[in-house]
Amino acid sequence: MTDFTLISDDQWRQRLSPQEYHVLRQAGTEPPNVGEYTNTTTEGIYSCRACGAELFRSDQKFDSHCGWPSFFSPLAGESIIERTDSSHGMTRTEIICANCESHLGHVFAGEGYDTPTDLRYCINSISLKLSPTE
Template identity: 75%
Template sequence: MTTDQTAPRVTRTDDEWRAQLSAAEYAVLRKAGTERPYTGEYTDNHRTGIYSCRACGAELFRSDQKFDSHCGWPSFFSPLAGEAIIERVDSSGGMRRVEVVCANCHSHLGHVFEGEGYATPTDLRYCINSISMSFAADE
């Protein structure tokens, strides 16, 4: 697990985040919420391009790292670069999971799961909320 105790490079007050993000984006990105499965705009996106943090614009995942896990959220087997995300233990809701946050602004993206039997190069599934990302298609 890649952990990082450093401060985010992009910092805003809670009021600034609320002004920048929609209520739904704020609930997920800043309060570690989740969108309902199969409702996100990128769950079935098969275009080629880059997924970035919706809060700060940092590049997170490339479309060739995305795969169909049929879990209801966009799934990736690896981040774009090792330093793009931070993984940290999440014991909320009576479960032990690994939370994924943007390394640039520490916004909540989703969770990563290991050893679920997916035929991916890493045996990892980064289960990411669509609302946590924006997508830029390759030209």
């Protein structure tokens, strides 16, 4: 099994496209309403595009109209790490993959969505890979 935390920056650049590298390894954000999973309703498992770790299920996805795929809960609490992000003049909670420490997006609480958790995991499509279920 690969220890993704030992992969060098140059190795990540070789594994990922420039756009994937920017978001996953440099904590970038893709533009809203352009990601391949923003509006998809395909059933399946969403995994980390960098390492393949399973992160979210399609039945936890909801339409938040924010421009990025939104989920109300991760697949398992230990699949993600939350940390404080004070960039861009605000404080948010960043979400990274627990397996490879790649940037996924941010989580927001208390926005009033009709979901079981009152959380919105706002995730960059480019950080995910969907494996459809049959």
